[in-house]
Amino acid sequence: MKFSKVLPVAALLALVGASFSAQAYDADWKRGRVYYRSVCTSCHVASPIGSINPSTKTKADWAAYLKADKHAKGKDTVSRYVSKAYRASIKSGNKAAEKYADTPDQELMEDIKAFLMKGAKDGDAPASCS
Numbered sequence: 001m002k003f004s005k006v007l008p009v010a011a012l013l014a015l016v017g018a019s020f021s022a023q024a025y026d027a028d029w030k031r032g033r034v035y036y037r038s039v040c041t042s043c044h045v046a047s048p049i050g051s052i053n054p055s056t057k058t059k060a061d062w063a064a065y066l067k068a069d070k071h072a073k074g075k076d077t078v079s080r081y082v083s084k085a086y087r088a089s090i091k092s093g094n095k096a097a098e099k100y101a102d103t104p105d106q107e108l109m110e111d112i113k114a115f116l117m118k119g120a121k122d123g124d125a126p127a128s129c130s
Ligand code: HEC
Pocket: 036, 039, 040, 041, 043, 044, 047, 048, 049, 052, 065, 070, 071, 072, 073, 074, 078, 081, 082, 112
């Protein structure tokens, strides 16, 4: 009996907390741009795919892409390349990864999203990768 009451309340509190923290963070699109260009693009350029300009997709495309979190045709995830663990693994050879080594994953992801929204085909300032 006790549990059936405590659990929904706990779930609700967790939800409220999550939406609060998501709102409390004011995304920094400039930081997102630095990270996108230095980390995401530098690998794309070295891969057969080549650079991927933010302006090749619409805001809705990017939002759906990030939400699905399937990268490289589903072989891995976008969040993996935003994670602290990934930054730590490349920071000796990548200045942006070193500079943002301690940025919380969630914040960096919001920053990248803000940059992609701004730089999208239908965004405020359609952007290239470099
Ligand atoms: C370690 C290398 C590497 C890093 C880092 C990387 N990517 Fe990629 N990415 C790839 C490769 C390789 C492909 C192409 C996969 C294919 O076509 O089979 C790709 C494809 C993509 C695509 C095209 C659609 C898709 O998923 O196939 C997008 C969009 C993309 N990456 C976004 C990002 C973003 C955003 C970041 C940074 C947060 C990032 N990538 C970091 C290697 C990387």
